Amino acid sequence: MRRFVRLQVPGLDAATAPGDMAAMAQPPIMTLTDIALNFGGDPLFDGLSMAIQPGDRVALVGRNGSGKSTLLRIMSGSVTPDKGNIFIQPGQHIAMMAQDPDFTGYATLSDWVRAGLHEDEGYRADIALEGVKLDGDISPEAASGGERRRAALARLLAQDADLMLLDEPTNHLDIEMIAWLEAELASTQKAFVLISHDRAFLRALTRAILWVDRGQVRRVDRGFTHFEEWRDKVFEEEDQQRHKLNRLIKAEGRWAVEGISARRKRNMGRVRRLADLRAERSGQIRRAGVAAMEFEAAPKSGALVVDARNITKAFGDRVLVNDLTLRIQRGERVAFVGPNGAGKTTLLNMLTGALQPDSGTIKLGVNLVPAVFDQNRAQLDPKQTLWTSLTEDPTIGGSGRNDQIMVRGVARHVVGYLKDFLFADEQVRSPISALSGGEKARLLLARLMAQPSNLLILDEPTNDLDVETLDLLQELVDDFDGTVLLVSHDRDFIDRIATTTLVLDGTGNVTVCAGGYTDSLSQRTTPAETPVSANTKKPTQLAPATKPSKSGLSFTESHRLKSLPKVIAGLEADIAKLTALLATANLYSTDPARFAKATDALSDRQKKLGSAEEEWLSLEEQSQT
Numbered sequence: 297m298r299r300f301v302r303l304q305v306p307g308l309d310a311a312t313a314p315g316d317m318a319a320m321a322q323p324p325i326m327t328l329t330d331i332a333l334n335f336g337g338d339p340l341f342d343g344l345s346m347a348i349q350p351g352d353r354v355a356l357v358g359r360n361g362s363g364k365s366t367l368l369r370i371m372s373g374s375v376t377p378d379k380g381n382i383f384i385q386p387g388q389h390i391a392m393m394a395q396d397p398d399f400t401g402y403a404t405l406s407d408w409v410r411a412g413l414h415e416d417e418g419y420r421a422d423i424a425l426e427g428v429k430l431d432g433d434i435s436p437e438a439a440s441g442g443e444r445r446r447a448a449l450a451r452l453l454a455q456d457a458d459l460m461l462l463d464e465p466t467n468h469l470d471i472e473m474i475a476w477l478e479a480e481l482a483s484t485q486k487a488f489v490l491i492s493h494d495r496a497f498l499r500a501l502t503r504a505i506l507w508v509d510r511g512q513v514r515r516v517d518r519g520f521t522h523f524e525e526w527r528d529k530v531f532e533e534e535d536q537q538r539h540k541l542n543r544l545i546k547a548e549g550r551w552a553v554e555g556i557s558a559r560r561k562r563n564m565g566r567v568r569r570l571a572d573l574r575a576e577r578s579g580q581i582r583r584a585g586v587a588a589m590e591f592e593a594a595p596k597s598g599a600l601v602v603d604a605r606n607i608t609k610a611f612g613d614r615v616l617v618n619d620l621t622l623r624i625q626r627g628e629r630v631a632f633v634g635p636n637g638a639g640k641t642t643l644l645n646m647l648t649g650a651l652q653p654d655s656g657t658i659k660l661g662v663n664l665v666p667a668v669f670d671q672n673r674a675q676l677d678p679k680q681t682l683w684t685s686l687t688e689d690p691t692i693g694g695s696g697r698n699d700q701i702m703v704r705g706v707a708r709h710v711v712g713y714l715k716d717f718l719f720a721d722e723q724v725r726s727p728i729s730a731l732s733g734g735e736k737a738r739l740l741l742a743r744l745m746a747q748p749s750n751l752l753i754l755d756e757p758t759n760d761l762d763v764e765t766l767d768l769l770q771e772l773v774d775d776f777d778g779t780v781l782l783v784s785h786d787r788d789f790i791d792r793i794a795t796t797t798l799v800l801d802g803t804g805n806v807t808v809c810a811g812g813y814t815d816s817l818s819q820r821t822t823p824a825e826t827p828v829s830a831n832t833k834k835p836t837q838l839a840p841a842t843k844p845s846k847s848g849l850s851f852t853e854s855h856r857l858k859s860l861p862k863v864i865a866g867l868e869a870d871i872a873k874l875t876a877l878l879a880t881a882n883l884y885s886t887d888p889a890r891f892a893k894a895t896d897a898l899s900d901r902q903k904k905l906g907s908a909e910e911e912w913l914s915l916e917e918q919s920q921t
Contacts, residue, residue: 322350325388325459325487326371331380333366340366344380344513346506348459352487355498355520358508360718360734360762364491367508368392368461371489391457395464395733397448399436405447406432409454417454424450427480428473441468442636449477462490464733466497467759470636471785471813493761495520495788524763597750598661599626601779602647607656608804609642616642618804619656626661626750629773629780631790633813634800640783641755643800647781648753667749669740669757676736678729682719685728686710689743703746717742733760741769750778758786787813857915860908867905874898 324347331344340363348354348371358364369375370382372392384390402408409432410421425432428446439447445468452460466474474497481488481501489506492498498520505523507514516526602624609617616639624630624647632640645651649660668675676685686701687710700707711724717738723731731739737760744752752773758766770792773780784790790797791812799807799816809816877883877894884891 323385324349325352325385326390327381327383328371329381329383331370331377331382333370333375333377339511341370341377341511341513346513346515348487348489350458350487351485352459352489353481353501353503354487354489354506355502355504355523356489356491356506356508357498357520357523357763359764360732360738360760362508362510364508365395365463365732367506367513368463368489368491369394372461388458389455390459390461391452391455392461393448393452393463393465395467397444397451399439399444399447402436404432405430405434405436405439405443405450408436409447409451411451413454420454420456421450424453427453427476440636442470442473445469446473453480458486460486460488460490462488462492464491464493464760466492466494466785467733468636469785470638471633471787472635474785474787493758493763493766494786495763495766496786595663595665595750596777597626597663597665597779600624600659601626601628601661601664601751603659603661604647605657607646607653607658609639609646609651609653610804615804616800616802617646617653617806620806621656622808624779624781626779627777629782629793629795631782631784631794631797631812632800633785633790633797633816635802638800638802640800643798643806644753644755644781644783648751664751665749666751666753667744667747668753668755669744670755675743676728676740678727680728681725682714682728682731682739683710683724685739686713686743686746701746713746714742734762734765737761738765752776752778752780754780755783756785757782758784758789791815853915853918857912857919860912860915864905864908864912867901867908870901871898871905874901 326348328344328346332342333340344367356364356368366375369392370377372390373382374392374394397408399405399408402411406421406425409425410418413421421432428450430443430446430450434443436444436447445465449465452462465477469477474494478497478500481490490498490501502520504515504517505520505526507516507523507527514530516522518526600623602622604623605621607617607620608615620643632644634640642651646653646658648666649658652658680688683699687699689701699710701710701713702708703713711721714724715721719735719738723735728736728739737757741757754773757769761769766789770789773782773793780793782790782793791814794812795810797809797812797816799809801807807816807819809819811819874894874897878891878898883894
């Protein structure tokens with residue numbers, strides 16, 4: 297099946313700044329014309345045409361596996377398309393920050409950052425290394441994931457390119473470094489295209505969206521804040537067109553059965569039209585569904601999950617946790633934030649019993665059944681296939697001798713279960729090493745969700761996940777009937793999930809803040825605030841499981857309040873249509889069944905409208921308290 301790509305280039309957004317108008321008047325930095333690329337005979341792109349203008353700030357979004365990174369590599373020149381032309385304006389320089397840079401042949405990170413620069417441009421590398429707070433003398437083999445990512449950033453910035461291409465630049469960066477990068481990109485006059493799962497990062501920086509979806513690349517000149525609204529509108533229009541097409545095929549099919557024999561020669565054109573309509577419908581590429589994820593709840597744990605009293609942990613002279621006393625109750629969602637190396641994982645390991653404190657005591661609750669999501673994907677063996685990764689896992693009933701695993705107490709065929717997580721049949725026997733970052737995260741979630749658990753330990757779970765899967769993961773964690781401990785640098789995800797945030801500064805201080813990351817910022821700037829310490833005689837009791845937002849609503853209630861106007865508008869539209877239908881002359885006498893059905897539907901919509909309006913009023917009043 298051939299997939300054609302079209303580019304939607306709307307007019308300038310009403311909010312376009314004068315500087316943007318000037319940029320649009322300049323020739324494009326890069327133009328792609330009629331690009332095609334096939335992998336194993338399956339077209340990833342075909343007929344792709346697009347342009348990047350000076351000063352563009354573009355979010356490149358799409359589902360995992362849709363081709364975002366491949367498109368970025370085509371733009372950088374590291375992947376050659378099967379056909380088409382790429383034109384770069386003379387004198388324009390393009391640089392890319394890859395997800396997994398190759399440091400082979402370089403003794404230090406500084407050597408790698410300086411590669412390709414002229415001798416008199418070395419100062420740019422020094423400035424960039426200082427900006428990302430990186431010791432350039434570290435060897436690539438000894439560098440952590442965060443240090444390698446900062447080296448990649450430094451190399452990109454040192455090149456002073458006219459167009460920067462960034463593939464998941466915030467992965468492995470701590471919140472402090474993400475904020476620095478955000479400010480750096482916000483102040484630049486250079487154009488950039490970036491792929492990221494970090495919604496807060498995208499909202500702050502982008503003014504245009506390139507959406508890769510089922511072989512098409514659509515563009516809209518609005519920031520990422522508007523992406524979900526735009527996506528949903530496109531999907532709604534597709535559904536309407538598909539419905540119209542199905543009705544037309546049904547009508548033409550009825551004619552073919554009832555009238556073709558009497559008018560065969562005269563009406564062969566309509567027969568061909570019916571065949572064309574059916575071919576059009578079969579050629580439509582259905583959009584990918586959402587992974588069918590659901591955590592399996594184990595029996596409830598005790599009410600008290602963790603009771604930590606005056607715990608301290610140091611490595612050499614460096615104190616990471618100093619005299620911390622707190623309690624975690626069942627049902628809480630606790631986020632750990634702080635710079636890389638501040639001790640987040642150390643504290644998490646102590647609170648879950650994997651690491652003993654130097655002093656103090658930790659008492660774990662009864663009936664705890666933990667499940668761990670590891671950011672390093674250490675639980676995945678790259679030499680295994682997706683099949684063996686599940687069937688040989690004893691924690692989910694895998695024995696390696698059959699094709700079934702136990703999921704929520706029910707035997708499931710491994711292929712059917714992997715399909716729930718959007719893996720294709722041909723991937724089941726493929727090695728894990730061939731998976732993208734997002735696909736590895738989905739596989740790890742598949743293993744995690746097949747295990748009974750009442751304590752989720754999530755270490756950077758959002759890395760590489762697309763927007764739709766992030767939405768689902770957030771809903772699942774929100775609905776999980778257990779306790780959640782979360783280490784993350786994703787500010788938006790923390791705000792959506794956390795009832796309590798523990799902020800570590802790397803010197804031993806741990807500040808306990810009610811709410812998510814944004815709430816913690818305001819609380820940490822309060823003059824009277826003091827970090828949790830041994831002087832706290834009573835254990836710090838964390839926030840209740842249902843987190844009130846600044847408006848006095850829980851996250852779920854706030855989300856419902858935002859969505860109700862759209863629900864109400866939809867009900868009002870349905871009522872208007874049904875009222876117009878019932879006003880049709882002679883409807884009752886000519887089609888009484890349809891009249892009765894419309895009457896029942898109108899009554900149902902009116903009741904739902906009344907309930908929705910009452911719910912909106914109640915939530916709106918509550919939000920003002």
